[in-house]
Amino acid sequence: MEHQNLNLTLKVWRQKNASDAGHFETYPVSGISTEMSFLEMMDVLNEKLIAEKKEPIAFDHDCREGICGMCSMHINGRAHGPWKGTTTCQLHMRAFNDGDTITVEPWRASAFPVLKDLVVDRSSFDRIQRAGGYVSVNTGNAKDANNIPVAKENADLAFAAAACIGCGACVAACKNASAMLFVSAKVSQYALLPQGQPERTTRALNMVAQMDKEGFGSCTNTGACEAECPKEISVMNIARLNREFMNAGFMSNEG
Amino acid sequence: MMNLDAKIPAGSLENKWTDYKGHCKLVNPANKRSLEVIVVGTGLAGASAAASLGELGYKVKAFCFQDSARRAHSIAAQGGINAAKNYQNDGDSVFRLFYDTIKGGDYRAREANVHRLAEVSTNIIDQCVAQGVPFARDYGGLLANRSFGGTQVKRTFYAAGQTGQQLLLGAYSALNRQVALGKVEMFERHEMLDVVMIDGKARGIIARNLVTGELERHFGHAVLLCTGGYGNVFYLSTNAMGSNVTAAWKAHKKGAGFGNPCFTQIHPTCIPVSGDHQSKLTLMSESLRNDGRIWVPKKQNDTRKPNEIPEEERDYYLERRYPAFGNLVPRDVASRAAKERCDAGYGVGTTKQAVYLDFRFNLINKYGRAEANKLGIQNPDEATLINLGKEVVKEEYGNLFDMYQKITNENPYEVPMRIYPAVHYTMGGLWVDYELMTSIPGLYALGECNFSDHGANRLGASALMQGLADGYFVIPYTIGNYLADEIRTKSIPTDHPAFVEAEKQVADRLGKLHGIKGNRSVESFHKELGKIMWEKCGMARNEKGLKEAIEEIKKLRASFWSDVFIPGEINEFNPELDKANRVADFLELGELMCVDALNREESCGGHFREEHQTEEGEAKRDDDKYGYVSVWEMNGDCNWNLHKEDLKYEIVKPSQRSYK
Secondary structure: OOOOEEEEEEEEEEOOOOOOOOEEEEEEEEEEEOOOEHHHHHHHHHHHHHHOOOOOOOOOOOOOOOOOOOOOOEEOOEEOOOOOOOOHHHOEHHHOOOOOEEEEEOOOOOOOOEEEOOEEOOHHHHHHHHOOOOOOOOOOOOOOHHHOOOOHHHHHHHHHHHOOOOOOHHHHHOOOOEOHHHHHHHHHHHHOOHHHHHHHHHHHHHHHHHHHHOOOEOOOOOOHHHHHOOOOOOOHHHHHHHHHHHHHHHHOOOO | OOOOOOOOOOOOHHHHHHHHHHHOOOOOHHHHOOOEEEEEOOOHHHHHHHHHHHHHOOEEEEEOOOOOHHHOHHHHOOOOEEOOOOOOOOOOOHHHHHHHHHHHOOOOOOHHHHHHHHHHHHHHHHHHHHHOOOOOEOOOOOEOOEOOOOOOOOOEEOOOOOHHHHHHHHHHHHHHHHHHOOOEEEEOOEEEEEEEEEOOEEEEEEEEEOOOOOEEEEEOOEEEEOOOOOHHHHOOOOOOOOOOOHHHHHHHHOOOOEEOOOOEEEEEEEOOOOOOOOOOOOEOOHHHHHOOEEEEEOOOOOOOOHHHOOHHHEEOHHHHHOOOOHHHOOHHHHHHHHHHHHHOOOOOOOOOOOEEEEOHHHHHHHHHHHHHHHHOOOOOOHHHHHHHHHHHHHHHHHHHHHHHHHHHOOOOOOOOEEEEEEEEEEOOEEOOOOOOEOOOOOEEEOHHHEOOOOOOOOOOOOHHHHHHHHHHHHHHHHHHHHHHHHOOOOOOOOOOHHHHHHHHHHHHHHHHHHHOOOOEOHHHHHHHHHHHHHHHOOOOEOHHHHHHHHHHHHHHHHHHHHHEOOOOOOOOOOHHHHHHHHHHHHHHHHHHHHHHHHHOOOOEOOEOEOOOEOOOOOEOOOHHHHOEEEEEEEOOOOOEEEEEEEOOOOOOOOOOOOOO
């Protein structure tokens, strides 16, 4: 309700397309209300650039309520900026002070190539999901929902893992650009539920194989992913994925 | 002349769908493999349709403008999904869900469609649980339910305040499985810019690759539009920034009738506007009305802080006006009541355009006391009760409370939320028959994109139900009834003159838009349109305002086409060009919405004409004159003809809705 206006300096990554080398450009912005979201501040800057007949800064965004996972800015060296458990779209300008310089970059990871400015290609995440992130049940085969009771504790843990929005902040925050938190969240959701049991071993093996194929790095248990995850997905899921993967290897029927 | 035969099957209401399924035409598995279906949009309706049709063996191509199918705006639905399971033993049934939906829609929906929706609602929950959707559960491991507006039973299934996310990820997983099996080909960052018509049937689309800017031609024996609603015509709404009417509008311009365009849902509980910079509005789920009580001070222009206003000086106006349903009246009723209080000078907050949604009473009395009993705490003090209650509320709605605090910098566990109505959903949409086919053969519309199930007002937790009903359980049957006659149609090469011509028209329009090189940004036009729509075609409408709005929109549209400035090039990643294309369509749709609102001289559901209200200020319908669906046909450049589909009520007797 009470707000003040900020004058800021933005250093933003500009890159014409995937093959361009890219560079930082500096933009002053003024009269930014602390009530604005970070993306609304970017809107103000873009309107200013358009008024000057310049190209606005391209960035991914859609729902602007922290759930679609499309927004993806590295702000002052942190995935989604300074607030814990918050996406870029839900970060508000009261997080900053008058006179601040703010650096804005795209996600940095070779498995997420830059398409333009702050927009990256995260289709590697979709391909990992297609390798096994599902229960093989055709429409119309289901029995009454309450015939599958699930202990509340497991249901809650499965939900907490399933809350992942697939934004890629875990990869961007990781010094190895590992996708383990993302993959482990999906593997955990199904490993915790009775519906996920029939494909439990193949799912863990296939999703990990696809993750490696996409060029994501290895996990070295630093925990930056959990610290920067806007949905606060727990690294305990990575521990569970490691167990699932080990068990799947031992239990495999293949010679 | 437009064919508006709704093709409702004969027979008794409860047997129509069963009889239809027993008699519709089938396509054998070998023939399915050579039949191609295009699905535009990957929200609940699109993802579930693409997955189910892939499972059946059709060759499917699915398109979305986002970078992944998982980002479609269904993801943002919060509160829940209705189903007539009667797991709570509180008297629910298929008939009650059907009846509540018809009544909630203020008697402007088709009985047969709504009954089918209620019938398949139970299958949806079974299907989603089988996919591993983690719904909320009780300690016994069984599914939990909550209440939503316009009903007196607990039939809403949920996953905290992110039910849409979990349901969409379920449908996305089913879609991914079909992509992995090669049954569905997925096109992300692609936007449909026209329907291709050959011999009077929809035979494909022109899509633009949003990364390279290239136009592509895609053939399909049938085309499914699952492209959501058009609430963004108001600029500010709870829709995602990219949500648009373009696909549906292109279909309309190619001859598909547009049904009830003026039926817009204004949701009562959204975070109020904070300033001119506002880019979107954020919903606070209707499920919060389970536990929150809505009030304003009894005194006008009361400047005290909410917690300083004593109980006896608060006006719980919904409980006062509607004792039978209280805080759980339908959305249109709750929104108008909030507007009435604010207009009368009882609004709160700096702008006075807000009311309070207060959780303190239930934190203490409902949750706090129950937890204290469980723990055996005798005579707990208020602070203990609040702390115990907080833990339960956190589990139910934690993400919503966090979101509120990030946006407003106020803690809703301590002070009441400030809320105000905002545009949320559009009941209107492409006219479809019982089979979900538009007035163009081979072109279907599913989910929010069609007009069919919610009449003049949608009940909470019914959008998710409809999206998944259409995609998982309706279209797999009804499309077969059409495609069975297409098994001899070979795949049409995309160098066919109709594809060439359609692509040329799209390219010409993009070139024209880009070539204007005027002085105003796309955003500035969109904001101006939104302001006209909100003020003159929003929560309350009247003849004078609507006539003015039509003239203002025409002028604005002319100014857009002569003064808009689009930076960048056509053949590259260019979000401003994408946006301009969508706003150009909103500038036409907005006019049609006003034309429709002007024509409908009655009040029903979300459509409130100030000239037509009861003495208590409730909506006053005119069933004799307006008991029809308005179906608009476009003739040339923004000229429309009205067609009518009369609504026949065989089971429910339309009466004045009462929630008192």
